[in-house]
Amino acid sequence: MRYAVPVAVAGVAAATISLVPALADSGNPDLPKITAEQLLTKIAASDTQTISGSVKITTNLGLPSFLGGATGGGSPFGGAGGDDSGKGRKGSGSAADPKAQLTQLLAGSHTLHVAADGPDKQRVSIVEKAAEYSLIHNGDQVWAYDSASNQAYHSTVPRSGTAGTDRKQLPKDFPSTPQAAAQQALKAAGPNTSVSVDGTAKVAGRNAYQLLVQPKGGDSTVGAIRVAVDASTGVPLKFTLTPRTGGKAAIDIGFTKVDFGKPAESTFRFTPPKGAKVTEDTADGSARDDRAAEAGKSGLEGLDGLNILGAEWNSIAEIKVPKGALPGSDSGEQSGRHGRNDKAVQGLIDSFGKDVTGKFGSGKIFSTRLVNALITDNGTVYVGAVNQDALVRAADAAAG
Known part of the structure; x- marks a missing residue:
């Protein structure tokens, strides 16, 4: 919290990003009529656990130019963990630390390759021209790797099936599956929310219904949230958030390619490359997660x-x-x-x-x-x- 403006604004913006997956194909398929309640039920009932594909994220929050510098770092991803030499700054930790790297999603357009096989196996790779950053969760192991600095970050977390430790998994805003993202967004759908079905769309070659979520009055800066839901599986494929002031979407995230088949087991394996600097997370995970649980659901x-x-x-x-x-x-x-x-x-x-x-x-x-x-x-x-x-x-x- 040392620099309150960039940290506070970025913190809530990052939490907002955790609401999500934008890039819809043209076309409005002719699908059977469905009510908003039926579509919400379809999302909730979706049991799809395997997915892979490419996601494009475009974020236009109107952040000031100096906010980008708050993350620091010499990596093309703007991570706070390292300098151009790949040697982490004194006291700043690893260039591969997810807390530093994922802040890049607060601005501009990025392409992600994603894969998931149930709650214990996920992989997200952020692809840029010169480098790639990957975050891999496999059982109780979490690895992150920044190719630009040749640095890796390793942490151990309890498995999802471990009794009494379900809350001690990856952060709720971890961009693993669009299902979890849209479900978090829909938690705001209370008495002060209008929810309706607003036509159909083609997303990543799939037929989808469009769910429109709008705040009723109040002081919110959110104008509307549009979620494209796969007509067959109930999996959210696209998420677009438009500010009340109008203009371009503030957050526009969705699949450009999607496959519901089981990803190869090798997708979730990782071994640090030769010569990579590996940073071990030595924090007391149990104590850290207990504090997180007490802080609320925001x-x-x-x-x-x-x-x-x-x-x-x-x-x-x-x-x-x-x-x-x-x-x-x-x-x-x-x-x-x-x-x-x-x-x-x-x-x-x-x-x-x-x-x-x-x-x-x-x-x-x-x-x-x-x-x-x-x-x-x-x-x-x-x-x-x-x-x-x-x-x-x-x-x-x-x-x-």
């Missing part, structure tokens, strides 16, 4: 001082940032080895933020097309897919 598990205000589309994350963690906070001077850095970041924050005042005091609003954040001068961050007025009201209410 997709922001593990953050200290996190409180979720409101519900459904109007949810706002309130994050209490420790004194001294924010550049220019009322904690006093920016001293020590980070002082110079803090001043530089503070300058960027000042130029990008909009000054606001209220019962809470004063602070700055930071806006994207989908996610807005308010950081108060006393070091509290309010962030969510809601409009700016909602953030100010939340801060005022917290101030009493």
